[in-house]
Amino acid sequence: MQRLDLTFSQPAMNLALDEALLEQAEANDWNFDTDGGELIRFWEPETHFVVLGRSSVVADEVNLNYCQARAIPVFRRVSGGATILTGPGCLMYAVRLSYKLRPKLRMLDQAHQFVMGQMKAAIGKLGSDVHIAGTSDLVYQNKKVSGNSLRCRRGGLIYHGTLICDLDLKLIADCLKQPARQPEYRQGRDHRAFLTQLPFSTETLKEAIAKQFQAVDKILDCPMGLCERLAREKYQLNSWNLAR
Numbered sequence: 693m694q695r696l697d698l699t700f701s702q703p704a705m706n707l708a709l710d711e712a713l714l715e716q717a718e719a720n721d722w723n724f725d726t727d728g729g730e731l732i733r734f735w736e737p738e739t740h741f742v743v744l745g746r747s748s749v750v751a752d753e754v755n756l757n758y759c760q761a762r763a764i765p766v767f768r769r770v771s772g773g774a775t776i777l778t779g780p781g782c783l784m785y786a787v788r789l790s791y792k793l794r795p796k797l798r799m800l801d802q803a804h805q806f807v808m809g810q811m812k813a814a815i816g817k818l819g820s821d822v823h824i825a826g827t828s829d830l831v832y833q834n835k836k837v838s839g840n841s842l843r844c845r846r847g848g849l850i851y852h853g854t855l856i857c858d859l860d861l862k863l864i865a866d867c868l869k870q871p872a873r874q875p876e877y878r879q880g881r882d883h884r885a886f887l888t889q890l891p892f893s894t895e896t897l898k899e900a901i902a903k904q905f906q907a908v909d910k911i912l913d914c915p916m917g918l919c920e921r922l923a924r925e926k927y928q929l930n931s932w933n934l935a936r
Contacts, residue, residue: 693727695907696914697898699735703767704927705919706735707743710786711770712919714843714850717788722847728790729848732907734898740779740860742867744768745841748775749936752872759867768933771852773828773841777867781858783894785901790848797849803842804828807851811838814904818892826875828853835888836878855897856889 700706710733717729741764742754750756750766753775759766764777778784787807789797797803808824815822815830825831830838840853865883878886890897902908926932 693905693907694731694910694912695902696731696733696912697735697909698733698914699738701738702923703737703739703741703765704923706737706784707767707769708922708927709733709735709914709919710850710852711843712915712922713786713788714770714845714848715918716913716915717790718845718847722790722792726910728793729788730790730793731788731912732902732905733786733788734902735784736894737778737780737782737784740764740777740863740867742766742775742777744775744933744936745773746771746843747936750934753869755867755869764867766933767927768935769841769852771841771843771850773839774871774873775868776839776854777859777864778854779859779863781856781860781889781894783855783857783897784852785855786850786852787905788848788850792847800842800844803844803849803851804840807842808840810904811855811901814900815890815892815897817904818896818900820891822890825877829875830855831877832888832890834877836886837888837890855894856887857892857894857897858889861887861889 722729812822822830822832828840829836838855842849842851
């Protein structure tokens with residue numbers, strides 16, 4: 693598996709790149725010279741911003757007036773799941789996986805189990821016990837530290853998420869409303885009671901996860917043109933970000 697460490701200063705570009713990596717593989721029919729096109733990407737936001745799930749409703753999940761008053765922008769990702777706040781102190785990752793190499797991942801439960809199992813193992817090897825809860829959450833000391841989602845195409849998928857290391861948890865509670873749909877293990881807790889931080893730096897987590905996925909640094913054909921077009925025509929537009 694290849695590894696890509698790439699963070700843009702613009703949030704829209706970071707979100708666009710995840711989709712561009714998936715569409716690059718799909719356009720290429722997942723035919724790559726190395727590792728079947730599988731890769732893991734890491735990035736770390738430089739500023740705070742909200743990211744809606746593909747079908748999330750802004751009014752239901754975001755305290756929009758609060759965000760706008762504090763110049764915290766709101767974006768929408770290509771995958772499903774609930775709304776998050778990300779920013780400095782979060783490690784974001786995306787794994788591109790091929791159905792040619794891993795046909796079982798066509799079943800969504802298998803895709804969740806595979807990636808979450810790898811993440812759990814990587815963090816466990818650092819000495820902290822985390823477990824999987826809900827559909828695709830990682831839990832540490834009975835509190836959520838990672839939310840994840842995926843986007844599937846004909847030949848494979850992109851599975852991406854966030855790991856909380858040193859994020860301002862109060863800001864999450866200020867920016868996001870209590871979600872209407874909650875996993876049973878949440879037990880009605882508000883954001884500040886439900887979320888916590890992993891006791892590792894983003895760099896330590898990054899290296900542990902890359903090792904678990906057997907990802908090595910290689911020169912990667914990064915689809916910059918497609919990324920820039922998606923950012924310009926989609927992720928920078930209110931017609932996409934605030935459509936619902």
